Amino acid sequence: MQVDVVIIGGGIAGASAAAFLSEHGRVALLEREAHFGYHSSGRTAAQFTVGIGAATMRRMAQASRRFLENPPPGFAEHPILTPRGCLTVADVGQEAALDRLRGHLESAGARADHLDRAGALALFPALVADKVAAGINEPDAMDIDVNGLLQGYLRQARRNGAALVNGAGVEAVRREAGRWVVSWPGGAASAPLLLNAAGAWVDPVTRLAGLAPLGIVPYRRTAFTFATPAGLDTATWPHVGNVGYQWYVKPEAGCLMGSLSEAVATEPGDAHPEDIDVAQAIYNIEQDTTFRIARPLSQWAGLRSFAADRNPVAGTRADAPGFFWLAGQGGCGILTSPAMGQAIAAIMTGGAWPDDLARAGVAPDDLSPMRPTLRAAA
Template identity: 65%
Template sequence: MRVDVAIVGGGIAGASAAYFLARHGSVALIEREEHFSYHSSGRTAAQFTVGIGATTMRRMAQASRAFFEAPPEGFSEQPILSPRGCLTVGRREQEATLRRLEANLASVGARADRLGRDEALALFPALRPEKLDLGVYEPDAMDIDVDVLLQGYLRGAKAAGAVLATRSDIRAIVREGNRWRLTWAGGDILADAVVNAAGGWADEVAAMAGLAPLGIVAHRRTAFTFALQKDFDTRSWPHVGSVDYDWYVKPEPGCLMGSLADAVPVAPSDAYPEDIDVAQAIENIERDTRLSIGRPISQWAGLRSFARDRNPVAGMREDAPGFFWLAGQGGCGILTSPAMGQSIAALVTGAPLPEAITQLGVASEDLSPERESLRVIAT
């Protein structure tokens, strides 16, 4: 098979890259699992928020908002976003941290409401009044329908001629002249460019191509669902978490979702929940709220993959022409996927980054795998 671009990894990052690149040339999207969006993208809280500490990540999230609110004609029959809101609560002594969150939201033009105890309780009545004094509310945070988003990307890429392959484990990546040869069970793929969108396996894919690692580290996050509470009507509740980031709760259809908001470094793998993490999350949630969790209905774990500076990576290093990284989205891969997909398409095709991204202060250097912040930390 001969294509312009081969994308390794069929999570939301790879799917969005295929969607935006397929309009510029021939694309093959290669995923080794039995279906797309298996490891990380399919195990997410599915929240759109711009209350993100890492600067470039926050800006890429805000740059994605317009796509979510008004996707291209024919992208999906259902809305991608639905109202939710996001509330972060803390004690008086944590006010400085809450103010930083407020400033982060304001820095990209997002609304941030400063709340007192009574206002926070009105939004989330299950909070224990003695455990909070203040809150910051992001009213324009949303739920993301991940399946609608993923299928929109895949359907659009396929309609533009992209080849979508699952159960396709890449066995070798070799540079041959000005092209890359990728070997898999289905044969060989010759590509002018490779996009490494392999999430927690990004460094392993680079090693397969004989390239130095970037320092992408997978982190496990554990989550679970539990029963609706008979004393509360949870339908209008926002996503709620502690400013310490040691728990969050989010309404789901027919249940509630909870998490320790953990990020435990692990080797990339098919992640499974640790009972101790579930137990600690339950303890933390019941400490700060009047929710009674009991036995979880279900529990799972997913991977979040970070670069050393916690900002996303999109671009090429000088030592490997035509090998592009699309990695390090942390827990923000879903909500930054439109801007990241648009960016990698621009970088691969030699076009400037979209104006909606540069207007928010993001340059190609900020996304580059050769940026100074990665080199400094690496040494």
């Protein structure tokens, strides 16, 4: 198969890139699993927020809001975003961390309501009063329909003539006569441009191509669901977590989701939850809320991949002609996917820089794998 761009990785990053790149040429999107979005993209808290510590990542979220609120006609059958809100609470002595969060939110143009104990309890009544001194509420945080968003990107790519290939576990990547040739059992594709959007496998794919890796590290995070206590209607409660990132809880349809908010460095693979992490999450949640969790209804783990400076990567290097990366979204890949997809499309085609990114203060150099902060951190 000969195309203009080969994309390795069919998660949300690769799918968004395929949607925007396919407007400019022939694209082949390769996914080794039987389904697109199988790994990290299918194991997310599905929250839109701009309360992100890493500055460029936060601005990419800001630049994605308009697309997520108003996707193009025919992109999705239902709204991608629905109201939820995000409450972060702090105990005495943690006020400085709340102030930093408020600054992050306001720098991205978001509302950041400072709440006292009574205000926090009014939003999330299951909090233990003497464990909450104050809170910051982001009322415009939203739930994301992750499957609707993923399918919208794939639909847009198909409509533009992209080839979407499942079961394409890449075995070799080589440079040949000015083209990148990618092969997998039973197939091959070649193109002058290759995009590595393989998530936790970004560095292994880079090594397959004979290039020096970026230093992208996957981190495991565990989550589970548990029954809503009898008599509680949590449908309108916000996502809530403590400012020390020791736990969070999010209302789901018919249940609640909880997490330890841990980040455990691991090898790329099909992540599985550790019983000790689930137990610790339950303990932490029970210390700060009135919830008593007899047993999880379900549990899972996903991988969050970070660059050394915790900001995303989109671009190429001088030593990698025609080879591009879309990587290091650090658990924010869903909510930043519109801006990341548009950014890499502009970078790879030499097109105009998207207005939403420019307004958010993001330039191509901020995403480059050659940026000084990434090289220094590595």
